[in-house]
Amino acid sequence: MSVYTLAKKIVQEGIDQGQQAGYGEQEMARALMAEVLNVYRRERSLVDIAHELNFLADNLDEDIDYAFMRP
Template sequence: MSVYALAKTVVEQGVEQAREAGYGEQDLARALMNEVIAIYKRERSLADIAHELQFLAENLDEDQDYAFMRP
């Protein structure tokens, strides 16, 4: 199992557990993002984390090429 498949499974289980506890997907997503950033902070600089988050934010549209790609 790839790490991406593992992450998807963990999130799917988390969504179900959150629903059972009365929380919505957006609540869980926000909490998970906080936890991911806490993990990043263990080994990465704040600038590196900010750069990655900025890259992801700039490339949210799955139908467009990444900003660094040439046509």
């Protein structure tokens, strides 16, 4: 199992548990993101984290190639 498949499974399980506890999917997503950022802070600089988040935000549209890709 790839790390991405494992992460997807864990996130879905968290969302399911959150819904059983009365939390919405978006609430859980925000809480999970906050925890991911806490993990990043253990070993990465704030600037590095900001660069990664900006890259991800700039490339949210899955139908468009990443900015660094060539046709």
